[in-house]
Amino acid sequence: MGKFITFEGIDGAGKSTHIAFVSDYIKARGVELVSSREPGGTPLGEKLRDLVLHETMHLETEALLMFASRREHIAQVIAPALERGAWVISDRFTDASFAYQGGGRGMSVAKLEALEQWVHPALQPDLTLLFDVPLEVARARLDATRELDKFEQEKADFFAATRAEYLRRAAQFPQRFRVIDSTRSIADIQLRLAAILDGFFDEQ
Ligand SMILES: Nc1ncnc2c1ncn2[C@@H]1O[C@H](COP(=O)(O)OP(=O)(O)O)[C@@H](O)[C@H]1O
Ligand SMILES: Cc1cn([C@H]2C[C@H](O)[C@@H](COP(=O)(O)OP(=O)(O)O)O2)c(=O)[nH]c1=O
Numbered sequence: 001m002g003k004f005i006t007f008e009g010i011d012g013a014g015k016s017t018h019i020a021f022v023s024d025y026i027k028a029r030g031v032e033l034v035s036s037r038e039p040g041g042t043p044l045g046e047k048l049r050d051l052v053l054h055e056t057m058h059l060e061t062e063a064l065l066m067f068a069s070r071r072e073h074i075a076q077v078i079a080p081a082l083e084r085g086a087w088v089i090s091d092r093f094t095d096a097s098f099a100y101q102g103g104g105r106g107m108s109v110a111k112l113e114a115l116e117q118w119v120h121p122a123l124q125p126d127l128t129l130l131f132d133v134p135l136e137v138a139r140a141r142l143d144a145t146r147e148l149d150k151f152e153q154e155k156a157d158f159f160a161a162t163r164a165e166y167l168r169r170a171a172q173f174p175q176r177f178r179v180i181d182s183t184r185s186i187a188d189i190q191l192r193l194a195a196i197l198d199g200f201f202d203e204q
Contacts, residue, residue, distance in 0.1 A: 002032075002082040003204070004123070006093040008166060009131030010159050011152045012138030014182045014189070018131070019091060021190050025197050026087055034081040037091035039066055041073040048072075053149045060111075063101040067115045070094065074120055093125060095169055100151065103165025104158045127200055129193070130170050133182040135159045 005022070007015045019035065026033050039049040048069040052062055070093070081088045094116055101107045135156050142152055170177035178196050180189060 002084070002086045002088060003126045003200075004078065004082060005087065005089050005127045005129065006095065006125040007089065007091050007129050007131070008093075008095045008099070009182065010099075010133070010135070010138050010163050010166070012140075012142035013131035013133045014141070014186075015091060015129075015131050017186060018129075018189060018193060019089065022129070022193055022197065023089060025194060026089075029201060032081075032084075032086040033089065034077065034086050035089045035091075036073065036077050038073060038093055038096065039069040041069070041078075041090070042076045044072050045069040053151065056150070059101060059105050059107055062105070063097060063107055063112065063115065066097050066101065067119050070097075071119050074123065078123070090125075093128075094120070095125075095128060095130075095166065098169055099162045099165040103168075104151075104154065104162040106161075125176055127196075128170075128173075128177045129196070130166055130177055130179045131182040132163070132167065132179050135163065137183055 005026075007019060007022075009015050023033055023035050038045070039052055040046045048065050051057075052065045052069075057065075073090075078088050078090070097115070098109070098112055102109055102112050138159065139156075142148060167179070170179050180192055180196075182189060184192070
C-alpha cells in the first residue's frame, strides 16, 4: 500500500504554495506520486466542485456534494493509486468537511461522522499537514491575490470556527496531524516540511 497525505487549512493559509515543494520532495525519494484535490480530483468531481463553490444551497446539500465528490475521488483515484503502491497527496479531504461544514457552518459532528463512515470507513490519511494562520493573515493574503469564491467570501467568525475545528481535530488525532505555523516565511516552512517528511519516511 502507498501512503496518503492531505493538506488542510483555512483559505489563504498557504496550502497551495507548498504542494509543489512537498511533491518534489517525495518524488526525489523515487516514489510514484499522484497529486489531487477536493472537492474535485475526477471529471465528475470537478463539476461538483464548480457547483459547490459557486451556488448557494442548503448546508446538508453542500456536505453531501462534498462527500459525493469524495466517493468518486476515492473510487477513481485514491484507492487504485494506494493499492498499486503509489503515494497520494490531496489538497483537502474529510477534515475540511468537519472544519467548514461542521465548524464553519455548524453541521453536527455526528452527521459528518455518519457520512465519513459511509464513504470511507477504513481509509484515513497517513499524514495531514495543517497550515495554520490567524484569520487576519489569511485574509490579507487572499485579498492581495485573487477573486474570492463562495467560501472565501465568508466572514471572520466563519473562519474563526473553521480554524478552531481544524485545531481541535489536530489535537484529537495527533498521530497523523502536523500543525505548521504558516505565519513563517515560505523558506522556513519548507525547512519544517522537509523535517516532517524526513521523519515520516523514517517511520515507514
Ligand atoms: N508563508 C507565506 N508568507 C507570505 N506569503 C505567503 C506565504 N504562504 C503563502 N503566501 C501567499 O499567500 C497567498 C495565498 O496562498 P495559497 O497557497 O494560495 O493559500 P491556500 O492554498 O491555503 O488558500 C499566495 O499569494 C501566496 O503566495
Ligand atoms: C474538501 C472540502 C472543501 N471545502 C471548501 C474549502 C475551500 O474554501 C473550498 C475549495 O478549496 P481550495 O481547494 O482550498 O480552494 P482554492 O482553489 O481556492 O485554494 O472548498 C469545504 O467546505 N468542504 C470540504 O469538504
